[in-house]
Amino acid sequence: MSATPSGEIMPAPVYGTGETVSIIVAFPPGHRRTPNYIKGKTGVIERYCGAFINPEERAYGLAGLPKRHLYRVRFNQTDIWDEYDGPVVDTLDIEIYEHWLRSGTGETA
Amino acid sequence: MSAHDEQDHDHGHHEDGSPLNYADDSRHDFSETDHYPLLVEAVRQLLIEKEIIKARDVQERLDFMDSRGVEHGARIVVKAWTDPDYKARLMADGTAAVKELGIPMADLELLVVENTAEIHNLIVCTLCSCYPRSILGLPPDWYKSKTYRSRAVNEPRSVMREFGTIIADNxxxxxxxxxxxxxxxxxxxxxxxxxDWSEEQLTELITRDCLVGITVPTIP
Structure with a gap:
């Protein structure tokens, strides 16, 4: 547990570097920072980036607290796109908030 | 702000013969009579009318945004190329290493990704056009275009090839x-x-585009 600048206590990050995660498939309305192309895909945590004010709430004038843990998740391009035309060594890193992650492989592996 | 209207800062990529004009669809996004530009203008006029800001404040802010270019980014790279200890600090904590040079980073976290013989990095923001403006200035039109934002993630090699950048398959x-x-x-x-090059010569090699990864520095 760690205290945020606003004094709130927030839980420690759930995921560690190298852990297999997948992106939740959901389509809530409004401002979201998780693009559709990555939903349901499986990757590994590249690093933990820190805790940030939740932009999905701040977009509507809310405080966006408690802060959300942000990770960079690395994917093989061939796992994202069925028709990826580059070599298998290619990868994509994207920043994902913890509330969009789940442990293990995704719905569309 | 009306950065999107400043066409003189939105260089396309004609100079190296790119066959695709990535600028065009970006312009379609921001016609001056669209909802959002009109809303921006209405809010700007209201803020001035109610004396919350002065017209000059807006212009000064625009001038400030215009004044920033790739210079800070180039300085960071030359320092990293010529000072291994600095490079190590830059890779470990980009934000702190940039501040160390007296370059303001606002509240943003900077992450530096290194091109090597094994890895070539390319930056895109698929959701909008996030860009490290404090060190690179305003983003180019192509970076903001829907074409780039959608294609850079699923066919990055084709997009780079159109900018003259060919990355080996290994x-x-x-x-x-x-x-x-x-x-x-x-x-x-x-x-x-x-x-044997001087820092000034090295600085000349560094373009905005190679700091986004769409091109690589080349000796003229």
Whole structure:
């Protein structure tokens, strides 16, 4: 547990570097920072980036607290796109908030 | 703000013969009579009318945004190329290493990704056009275009090829979707044959585009 600048206590990050995660498939309305192309895909945590004010709430004038843990998740391009035309060594890193992650492989592996 | 209207800052990519004009669809996004430009203008006029800001404040802010270019980014790269200790600090904590040079980073977290013989990095923001403006200035039109934002993630090699950049098949192309709180700077590989070059000469090699990863520095 760690205290945020606003004094709130927030839980420690759930995921560690190298852990297999997948992106939740959901389509809530409004401002979201998780693009559709990555939903349901499986990757590994590249690093933990820190805790940030939740932009999905701040977009509507809310405080966006408690802060959300942000990770960079690395994917093989061939796992994202069925028709990826580059070599298998290619990868994509994207920043994902913890509330969009789940442990293990995704719905569309 | 009306940065999108400043066409003189939105260089297309004609100079190296790119066959696709990535600027065009970006312009379609921001016609001056669309909802959002009109809303921006209405809010601007209201703020001035109610004396919350002065017209001059807006212009000064625009001038400030215009004044920033790639200079800070180039300085960071040359320092990293010529000072291994600095490079180590830059890779470990980009934000702190940039501040160390007296370059303001606002509240943004900078992550530096290094091009090597094994990895080539390319930056895109698929959701909007997040870009490290404090060190690179205003983003180019093509970076903001829907074409680039959609194609850079699923056919990065084709997009780079259109900018004249060909990456060998045994090199990993690593795309970074700058979709949230990090901002990215590509640290290009220092070209072979520049070992004796002065910092001024090295600075000349560094373009905005190679700091986004769409091109690589080349010796003229």
């Amino acid at each position: 090199v990993t192309v690593r795309v970074h979707d700058s979709n949230a709180d990090m901002r990215y700077l590509v640290l290009p590989e220092r070209p072979a044959g520049t070992e």
